[in-house]
Structure formats: structure tokens, C-alpha cells
Amino acid sequence: xxxxxxxxxxxxxxxxxxxxxxxxxxxxxHFGELHVLKDIDMTVRRGEVVVVIGPSGSxxxxxxxxxxxxxxxxxxxxxxxxxxxxxxxKDLARLRxxxxxxFQSFNLFAHKTILENVTLGPTKxxxxxxxxxxxxxxxxxxxxxxxxxxxxxPAQLSxxxxxxxxIARALAMRPKVMxxxxxxxxxxxxxxxxxxxxxxxLAREGMTMIVVTHEMGFARKAADRVIFMDAGQIVEEAxxxxxxxxxxxxxxxxxxxxxxxx
Numbered sequence: 001x002x003x004x005x006x007x008x009x010x011x012x013x014x015x016x017x018x019x020x021x022x023x024x025x026x027x028x029x030h031f032g033e034l035h036v037l038k039d040i041d042m043t044v045r046r047g048e049v050v051v052v053i054g055p056s057g058s059x060x061x062x063x064x065x066x067x068x069x070x071x072x073x074x075x076x077x078x079x080x081x082x083x084x085x086x087x088x089x090k091d092l093a094r095l096r097x098x099x100x101x102x103f104q105s106f107n108l109f110a111h112k113t114i115l116e117n118v119t120l121g122p123t124k125x126x127x128x129x130x131x132x133x134x135x136x137x138x139x140x141x142x143x144x145x146x147x148x149x150x151x152x153x154p155a156q157l158s159x160x161x162x163x164x165x166x167i168a169r170a171l172a173m174r175p176k177v178m179x180x181x182x183x184x185x186x187x188x189x190x191x192x193x194x195x196x197x198x199x200x201x202l203a204r205e206g207m208t209m210i211v212v213t214h215e216m217g218f219a220r221k222a223a224d225r226v227i228f229m230d231a232g233q234i235v236e237e238a239x240x241x242x243x244x245x246x247x248x249x250x251x252x253x254x255x256x257x258x259x260x261x262x
Contacts, residue, residue: 016047017045017046017047017048017224018045018046018047019045019046020043020044020045020046021044021045021046021048021080021081021176021177021208022042022043022044022067022078022079022080022177022208022210023042023043023044023077023078023079024040024041024042024043024063024066024067024076024077024078025041025076025077025078026039026040026041026075026076026077027039027040027041027066027073027075027076027077027078028040028073028074028075028076029059029062029066029071029072029073029074030074035232036059036062036232037059037062037063037066037073037232038059038231038232038233039076039233040063040076040233040234041234042063042227042234044177044208044210045208046176046208047206047207047208048208048209048224048225049203049207049208049209049211049222049223049224049225050209050210050211050223050224050225050226050227051211051212051213051218051219051222051223051225051226051227051240052064052210052211052212052213052226052227052229053212053213053214053216053219053226053227053228053229053255054228054229054230054235054255055230055255057231058229058230058231058232059229059231059232059233060212060229061181061182061212063212063229064101064179064180064181064210064212065181066078067080067099067177067179067210068085068096068099068101068179069085069087069092069096070101072087080095080098080099080176080177081098081176083095093125097121097125097126097173097175098173098175098176098177099175099176099177099178099179100170100171100173100175100177100178100179101170101178101179101180101181102163102166102167102170102178102179102180102181102183103166103181103182103183104181104182104183104185104186105186106154106159106162106163106165106166107166108154108162108165108166108169109154110153110154110155111153112153113150113151113152113153114141114146114149114150114151114152114153114154114157114165115134115137115138115141115150115151117154117165117169118137118140118141118165118168118169118172119133119134119136119137119172120169121169121172121173122136122137122172122173125173126173126174133172136172137150137168137172138150140168140171140172141165141168143168143171143198144164144165144167144168144198145164145194145198146161146164146165146168149161149165158191159186159187159188159191160187160188160190160191160192160194160195163183163184163187163191163195164194164195164198166183167183167195167198167199167202171202176208177207177208177209177210178202178207178208178209178210179209179210179211180199180209180210180211180212180213181212182212182213182214183195183199183211183213184196184213184215185214192215196215196217196218199211199218199222200218200221200222203222203223204222211223216244216259219240219244220240220241220244221240223239223240224239225237225238225239225240226238226239226240226243226244228243228247228249228251228252228255230251230252230255235249235251235252236248236249236251236252244256
């Protein structure tokens with residue numbers, strides 16, 4: 001239910017979006033003495049695109065990795081679609097299959113073809129039959145614009161193509177939510193757009209997405225909500241329009257002024 005004082009965009013979003021899908025409650029994480037996530041409360045609704053931004057070392061990537069338990073947390077709870085993330089074991093593997101993850105590095109299997117990279121998870125984890133997995137993989141490779149590369153190995157593709165394959169591979173598991181951890185930061189500038197275009201089209205199709213990125217153009221265009229982190233805390237959250245035109249906190253103002261002065 002939208003709040004009467006919400007801006008019109010927020011009201012429209014509230015009507016378009018479903019119920020809570022990813023819920024973090026009072027999440028804390030330390031690396032030794034360093035308190036990297038401090039009392040994080042965050043809810044992402046079904047079909048919502050949330051972009052997480054902030055300076056280096058603010059905890060953005062750790063937050064992203066905690067959501068599918070790649071980083072264990074010290075306290076608090078994280079639930080996906082109403083189920084709390086277990087610490088380990090088969091249940092974690094099952095739940096993790098609902099969370100697609102795309103990293104800075106493409107993490108494709110070098111000795112397997114592009115098609116094999118995309119069919120591996122669905123056949124092994126989801127139990128999809130070979131011909132079904134192959135058809136689904138080709139459809140997804142088509143969707144990200146690299147179907148003509150299906151028989152090649154990762155090293156034969158550009159960085160932008162490999163990252164699009166990594167997105168197709170994550171989608172092949174039919175996840176409920178997609179996490180992107182700085183997916184374009186390792187790419188040459190001319191390849192960034194092709195990856196962001198795929199992500200923008202996913203957002204428009206209603207995929208629930210949490211995206212850690214420095215690409216402010218993407219945040220403005222595709223996000224329903226921007227979360228600004230600094231020193232392990234969520235300092236501010238707002239619609240892109242509000243955040244970029246009228247940030248409330250001094251830390252966000254400072255961050256944006258540094259970005260815009262370059």
C-alpha cells in the first residue's frame with residue numbers, strides 16, 4: 001500500500017510491485033575489528049530494482065554477498081521469499097538457487113563451451129533434461145545477444161560478451177532475485193553499455209534486482225529505489241529522482257559532488 005505522502009512514482013511502483021521478497025533484519029557483519037555491516041534493515045519487494053551505491057569500503061559488496069550467504073553474517077536474519085537463509089547444507093544450496101549472482105569477474109568455466117556453461121546449473125541442480133536445458137540456454141543466450149557464440153569457449157569472447165553469458169547462466173536457474181556486484185567494473189568502457197542494456201531490459205521485464213554499481217546513468221534509468229551506503233550503514237534511501245536531485249544527508253551530497261566534478 002502506497003503512503004499518501006509518497007511521490008507519484010512511489011505510488012505507481014507500490015501498485016506494480018508484489019510483496020516482500022528479500023528481507024534483511026538487523027544484520028551485522030565484522031571482518032576482525034572492522035564492523036562492515038551495521039544493523040542493516042532492508043526490504044526488497046517482488047519486481048523491485050534496488051541500486052546500492054556508496055564510496056569504496058562502505059559495505060555494498062559485503063551486503064550483496066551476504067544475501068546469498070557467500071559471506072556469513074554475525075547476527076540478524078536474511079530471508080528470501082519468506083524463508084530464512086540457513087547457515088549451510090542442502091537447504092542453503094536450494095535457497096541459493098533462487099538467488100542469481102553476477103560478479104565483477106565472469107567466473108565462467110574456461111574448459112566448457114558457452115552453451116555448456118549455461119546448461120550446467122539447470123541440469124545438475126534443477127534436474128532439467130538435457131534437451132530442455134539446451135533449448136532454455138539458447139533462448140537465454142538469444143535474449144542477451146550472444147546466441148551466435150554458443151559453441152565457443154569463454155576465452156574467445158570479449159569481456160562484455162562473457163558478462164552477458166554470466167547473466168544468462170544466472171537466469172538459467174530461474175532465480176527469484178538477481179544480485180549484481182559491480183558487474184561492469186572490470187569491463188572496457190565500450191562494453192559497459194551492452195551489459196547495462198541487458199540489465200535494463202531485465203528490470204523492465206519485472207525481474208527483482210539488487211545492483212551494486214558505480215553506473216549512475218543505470219541507477220537513474222532502471223532503479224525503483226537507490227540505497228546509499230557509507231561506513232557499513234544505510235545512510236539514505238530514495239527514488240532515483242529524489243536522490244540525485246535532492247540528497248538529504250551530507251555524506252550523500254559529498255559523494256555525489258565528487259562524482260559530478262569528474
